[in-house]
Every structure is written in structure tokens, then in C-alpha cells.
Amino acid sequence: MARTTDGSGIPVPQRLLAAATRLFAERGYDRTSVQEIVEAAGVTKGALYHYFGSKDDLLHEVYARVLRLQQERLDAFAGADAPVEKRLRDAAADVVVTTIDNLDDASIFFRSMHHLSPEKDKQVRAERRRYHERFRALVEEGQREGVFSTATPADLVVDYHFGSVHHLSTWYRPDGPLTPQQVAGHLADLLLRALRP
């Protein structure tokens, strides 16, 4: 039996990352001790520092995972062969569903940015910016084509929508009355309606 798995068959690094994600979302980064993480993962500190350089390295991995996922999905929707209205709507709805599917990541994302080391913070911000710009390009495309109103700067429109996405982790509860798809549909509708010329 390899030392890298326990009964669950899941490798140690992934167990650590999963435990850290849950705990960071639950109690916050600073309130989660390294000891608690390793206990939740069923290992000891030696294992954690064998795979990760530091506690904030662990946090950085959470960010990297989310950013990669969101960027891939946006690229797929934005690059589709469809009218800009549909592409924006699909992209806007998808980010909502993806966020709800990973609510822990979402609560960590904005709440714990300032816990990253300066260099990692810079890196995350840069990736985040690319994402924002890709989204903004969609809005601007629709504005040039005349299918979206130009009354509001595209930047603000994007921040308006992401604000609501960001806010999801504050109010959305899986046991509530709305499914992720329903919420996504409504929020995408609000965005598109706000953009009607």
C-alpha cells in the first residue's frame, strides 16, 4: 500500500487542499491553524510542508484553481459561434452556476485576497484582470453593434454583474427555494435587461 493514500484513495496533497478550502471558507484564513488543516486531512505538519511551501502557498493554490476554471469556461462561451447577446447571456449565467457549485472558493476569494503575499497577490490580480477584460470585451462588442445600450460604461456594467456574483456566497443557500440554474437565469436576465438599448 502506497503511503500517498489512506482508505479513501485520495492523494495527500488533494486532501490537504480540500480540507484547507473548507476550513478557510468556514472560519477564515487567519482563524484556521495549520494544525487544524492537517488534522482534517488526517496527516501531520510534516506532510503539509512536504508538499507546500507555506500556509499562504495553500491559499494561493485555491486561487489558482478557481481562476483557471473560470477563465477556461469564459473562453469557451465568449468564443462560441453565436450572436453576442447569447454569448454574454451564457457567460453571465455560467459564472453564476460555477460560483454556486464552488461556494467555498467564492467566499474565500474576495475575503482573503489581502492574505496573499504581495507577489502572489499581484499575480492573482493580473489573472483576475484578464478575466474582467475578456468579459468587458463582450459588452463592448454588443455596444458597438448597437444591441446593447451605451448609457453605462462597459467597465461599470462588468463590475455590476460581478458584484452580484461575488455577493452570492453571502446569501445563497443550497437548501433555499431556487436552484443554481434558476438564480443564474434571473441574474443573467437582469444584466441583459439592464443593457437593452
Next chain:
Amino acid sequence: MARTTDGSGIPVPQRLLAAATRLFAERGYDRTSVQEIVEAAGVTKGALYHYFGSKDDLLHEVYARVLRLQQERLDAFAGADAPVEKRLRDAAADVVVTTIDNLDDASIFFRSMHHLSPEKDKQVRAERRRYHERFRALVEEGQREGVFSTATPADLVVDYHFGSVHHLSTWYRPDGPLTPQQVAGHLADLLLRALRP
């Protein structure tokens, strides 16, 4: 000369609260030590624990102050003698301006909720809920009158708007191209346009 003031003439409790607000927003609650707060306020720990019961008492005071302010303002706008469209627009724009005027409070608000003790957290959530409901009532009133679309549940509309308000502290910079009033105008426009029948 009373011991409660220094050269600035501002009483010690208020100095402590102001220093704490700035530092909590800057570095986060956990990263701010009590020592740093008292140094910034020009006093010592003795003074802090003379006026406040604990560190999280200080945080609670920040929340209480913000909640009181926002509730008062919303009550004024919602209760005005004007068509519901104007009342909602004014209220929506005002919360944006007020939030920008107190960006420190805003970044603390959502980021540090989970640092409050359970009872204080409960109290803050209850107040927050009252605020949410007052706002929602405005939307529902417009929906009943037929001036707002009923396509989206009022609850979601409110969360949509507050999401963008919440998000302000992430992207708004005072030295940016837009004044608080301009941002408020745009965000209120987006809300009202999304609500057009």
C-alpha cells in the same frame, strides 16, 4: 484639561474607533493587533479596555455605526413623498454614495462578519435583514403598481443591487475617473433599467 482629549480635542473612545476602522480595513481584523490600534489612537491598552469590553466589541461598534447610518438614510428616501420609481432610484443611488464615502466601513463589513461573536453576529444579521426588507418593499411596491417588471423576484433584485454595492470596495478608487455621484447614477440607472417592464 480633561484626560479624555489630547491636542486634537477628540475624545478617546472616538479616536480608538476611528483608528480601529482604518486599520481593520487596511490589514483585516485578525492582522490588526490591539497594540497597533492603541498606538494609532495615541493611548495604551488600559484606555481601550476601559471603554471597550474586547477587541470584537470594537468591531461590533463599527457595524452598529454603519447599520444605523444606512437605515436612517433608507428610511428617509423610502418614506419620501414621490413616485416609487424616484424613491427607489434615490435610495439606490444614495447607498452607493454613502458606501463610497465610507469605503473603510464597507470593506470591513462583509470581510469581517465572521469575526463577530455568535450573538453579535446574530444581532447584525437581524439589522441587516430589516434593511434588506425595507428595500425589497420598495421594489415590490413598484411591481404591484406595474411600473417595475415582475420577471425577477424582488429578493433577487435587491441582492443584485447590493452585490454591486458590496463590490465597490474591491474596485472603486477615489483617484479614479468617476466621482461617487457618477458611479451612483450609473448603478441606479442599471437597476432601474433592469426593472423596466
Next chain:
DNA sequence: TGCTCCATACCGACCGGTTAGTCTGCCGAG
């Protein structure tokens, strides 16, 4: 096949440093 040897994976006691909160006592105003 059996044996040696070593890289990898992990353990857990330990360390330096920090923190929230306490407590004794001073000091000036009334």
C-alpha cells in the same frame, strides 16, 4: 530470487515570536 541502498513520504517534538486580555498602581480634578 534475494539483498542492498536510497529517494520519497511522512512524523511530531520543538522554537522563537506574537497576541488578547489582566492587573496593579499612578495622577489630576473636584
Next chain:
DNA sequence: CTCGGCAGACTAACCGGTCGGTATGGAGCA
């Protein structure tokens, strides 16, 4: 004299990170 308002040394509890040590499975060789 007394009492609110504060000073600041102190403590007990952690916390992130280190480091010497241990176990294991496979590569290489006889």
C-alpha cells in the same frame, strides 16, 4: 480624599514553520 481615567508590565495560550528521525517501496546488482 477619592474616584474615573488611564499607563504599561505581565501572562498564558497559540501559531507558523523547522528539523532530525523513521518507514516503505522500488531500482540495481549478484
